Amino acid sequence: MRRLTTTFLSAAAVAALAAACGNGAEPTSADPSSAEPSSTEPSSTEPSSTEPSSSSPTTSSEPTGTPAFPQGTADQTAENSGEWDLVLVDVRVGEHEGYDRVVLEFSGSGTPGWAVGYVDEAVLDGSGEGVTLDGSAVLDIYASGTTYPADDGESYDGPRQFAPGDGGEVEDVHVGGTFEGYTQVLVGIDDDPAPFRVFALTGPPRLVVDVLDD
Template identity: 35%
Template sequence: MAVGSVLAAGCSGDSSGPATAPTVTPTSETPLDEDGPVEDEPVFGEGDQSTSGPGDEVGLSPTGMRFGVHEDFDRLVIDFEGEGEPTWTAEYTDTPTEVGSGDTFDVTGESVLEVTITGAALPTEEEAVDWSGAAGIIPQSSGVIEQATRGALFEGNQQLFIGVSSAEDFRVFALEDPTRLVVDVFHP
């Protein structure tokens, strides 16, 4: 069992300058046994973008994220409430920037993988569910992920920033029952 830290408070881009990481609270981590068609999923590298197909625009609510270390990769899983399939874009960015405010976002790591979940339910929408998980995770024992943090939810786009020790290959795919989005970042 790995031991890590979870960011307990939310991040906001309301202040000038880079947004800062909230206070860290210790927590335990367990490997994630998310079954799925992993072998069939495409792998992307630095300079590539992973994009899902068109979604149902049903307004799934991202509610939290979990982290696990596997033999060949680190895995981040984003949990959802609601009906439908999540849609996303994912790519490495030189400057993590929050949508809406335009503020840069401080993320631990040499490179940052930005994942944007599109078509997310807004808190004011009927049947929307609030994010109830930690605002971020700082693993103390991982292969490559140094920090994963929730960015802005703006006009139906939920940002996540994943700080990594180096820009390694990654894959992103959705799973059902329950609905979740999986981000694997391969070890060097």
């Protein structure tokens, strides 16, 4: 069974644990591969943008620097930057012209990194529990640079699983947990694996995954 945790997160989790036991400095060994991240790596000057709060179609312009969709469906990874202090507060899906958008919103001061790719089965990291998702393919989303919420802090309190119901490419969404510095969200895709693009936004920190709907 192919899982992103075996191709990316094993080594990075060690770095996250080391950072948690250290003085809080940003880890320098969480690079998911020996190669530099692809062009999907977020820019430090990436402008903020307004994301839709529902699944209604929108034709709003994209933020400057938004990457193009790739030709294939290969895994995409990039490192987080800044503090490992991001706490998931919202997950939403919006239907745009030609693609569906999944947005993970965080509190905190850092910028999320990511490991996103298609997997054979929907499995929760940490517990190893399987998840049943509607759809023909499973897109596994990991956001890096995240942490557990403080007892009195804001955190995600929405549904653990929901269906957007807009007839787009995203059929189902399961919001997993945070484990060793990474937050997982599993997405059921309507048809066969479709090309996707990933980027980060600031103000507030967000991880954006767009799935091409052709």
